[in-house]
Amino acid sequence: MHCCHTDTKQQPSQGVSPGAPSNAHLGHGVRRLRIARRLSIEALAADADMHPTYLSTIERGLSNPTWTKVCNLAEALDITVSALARVAEAEAYGAAYAPYGDITTGPRTS
Numbered sequence: 001m002h003c004c005h006t007d008t009k010q011q012p013s014q015g016v017s018p019g020a021p022s023n024a025h026l027g028h029g030v031r032r033l034r035i036a037r038r039l040s041i042e043a044l045a046a047d048a049d050m051h052p053t054y055l056s057t058i059e060r061g062l063s064n065p066t067w068t069k070v071c072n073l074a075e076a077l078d079i080t081v082s083a084l085a086r087v088a089e090a091e092a093y094g095a096a097y098a099p100y101g102d103i104t105t106g107p108r109t110s
Contacts, residue, residue: 024061025089049072
């Protein structure tokens with residue numbers, strides 16, 4: 001069972017906690033990080049070894065990226081995969097859930 005999905009209705013038998021971050025939350029977080037770092041879709045896609053169109057579908061929550069793609073995105077954004085997961089959680093639960101501080105700003109500008 002994948003921990004991230006686009007279905008908003010949770011079933012207890014799935015073993016997913018209520019309100020778990022979805023692909024849309026991950027995508028919104030990626031977009032927020034990309035914009036904060038002043039990266040174009042093309043620049044981030046190139047750094048993450050993916051096509052800009054595919055990155056766009058991730059940002060819009062329309063794709064279910066593989067672990068490799070998530071790792072590539074985290075590396076291209078200069079954050080850890082766990083930090084990227086926390087960004088998705090913050091998107092799902094609101095800004096109050098961000099105990100890690102604001103990782104949306106960073107040294108990257110391309």
